[in-house]
Amino acid sequence: MNLLQRHxxxxxxFTCAVAAGVFAFVLIVGNAFRDLLGYLLAGQLTIETFLKLSVLLIPYVGVHALPVGMLTGVLLVLGRMSAQHEVTAMRAAGLGLGYLSRPILLIASAGVVLSLGLNFYFMPQARTLYRNAVNDAVRQNPLRMIVEKTFIRDFPGFVIYAGGKQGGVLEDVWLWRLDKEKRVTEFLRAKTGRIDYDDESNTMKVVLVDTFSDRRNPKSPEVFANTDTQVSMGEASVDIPMENLFGQRVVSRKPSLMTLDQLLAMKKELAVAKAPLSERMRVDVALNEKAAGSLMIFAFTLLAIPLGIKVSRKETMANLGVALLLALGYYFLTFMVGWLDRSPALRPDLWVWLPPVLFISLGVWMFRRVERI
Incomplete structure (x- = not known):
């Protein structure tokens, strides 16, 4: 690689790394605000846990930031070089588009390898650590999840309210149990209560003292005539499963959050058990989707090289706009292909390759057109 190619x-x-970093930062902030900020402001998470969880988001958002960052970086650099007639000077010196593209495609190839590592290893491991870190915070101090004088709706199937907290004791505790349609099937009100965590069953136990209960017929909870009202001076315990909130402290069984080794082992297990086609297809889709998503880095690069030269604009916003449109087009195609997940007979595991193949074909066609100009 000579001096010009090194330049x-x-x-x-550098430009691609900065662009990918900016996109990753935006995605991290968005995910942290959506999933964690409410818990932090309510005092349910400490700042240390919040920062740790934000760091664990990096592999997850990196999978999406790398292709867009590569696309944006190549468009910006080649757009600037074309606008300043550097590309024209290179061609006048007898250097073709292939010469110009060689170092860029080398970076793209390294990006594909990095993306494969993120998709198949680092991202699934980080997501597991992410869920377990929040679970650890709850296990160490389950009382932190209850904010006084606030209706807590974070637990699926339950709403909890506490009038106050004194040390480890809750005062004036209200608890509603909901059905799948979010209708109240049971109402409990207690003078005091406490929160415990059962690590073995991943369950938060709400122990209530001096309890008033109002139970309704689960078949028709909206009919107040069918109620069973009781008053207990002893203790009443309500178990709230935590897996629906943060996930169990086990390896995820969701294919998209599994490593390559886990996916291959699961595929073999399902084949031996002669599982239904829909279950086996979910694993095949995850394997192909991760690989196809990584190949998009190369597809975006191959498309960005001729497009960056042809756009021939120095304005940053114009190149960013082109990158945004291409990224939106890719994710729209991915979203459309995702509709086939419920139809395993249509082979959605092969259709996930449509976006990268389409973008690579378009990139090769544009590459040849620009080379002939």
């Missing part, structure tokens, strides 16, 4: 390599690498 192109360094410029593209």
């Amino acid at each position: 192109i390599f360094a410029s593209v690498l």
Whole structure:
């Protein structure tokens, strides 16, 4: 690699790294605000736990930030070089588009390898650590999840309210048990209560003292005539499963959050058990989806090289707009292909390759057109 190619390599690498970093930061902030900020502001998570969880989001958002960052970086660098007539000077010196593209495609190939590592290993492991870190915070201090004088709706199937907290004791505790349609099937009100955590069953136990209960017929909870009212001076315990909130402290069985080794083992297990086609297809889709998503880095790069030269604009916003439109087009295609997940007979595991194959074909066609100009 000569001096000119090293210059192109360094410029593209730096710009792509900055662009991917910016996109990753935006995605991390968005996910942290959506999933964690409410818990932090309510005092349910400490700042240390919040920062730890935010760091664990990096592999997850990196999977999405790398392709868009590569696309944006190449468009910006080649757009600037084309606007300043550097590309014209190179062609006048007898250097073709292939010469210009060699260091860029080298970076893209390294990006594909990095993305494969993120998709098949680092991202699933980080997501497991993410769920377990929140679970650990709840296990160490389950009382933190209850904020006084606030209706807590974070637990699926339950609503909890506490009038106050004194040390480890809750005062004036209200608890509603809901059915799948979010109708109240039971109402409990207690003078005091406490919160315990059962690590073995991943369950938060709400122990109530001096309890008034109002139970309704589960078949028609909206009919108040069918109620069973009781008053207990002893203790009443309500178990709230935590897996629906943060996930169990086990390896995820969701294919998209499994490593390559786990996916291959699960595929073999389902084949031996002769599982239904829909279950086996979910694993095949996850394997192909992760690989196809990584290949999009190369597809975006191959498309961005001729497009960056052809756009020939120095304005950053114009190139960013082109990158945004291409990224939206890719994710729209991915979303459409995702509709086939419920139809295993249509082979959705093969259709996930449509976006990268389409973008690579378009990139090769544009590459040849620009080379002939």
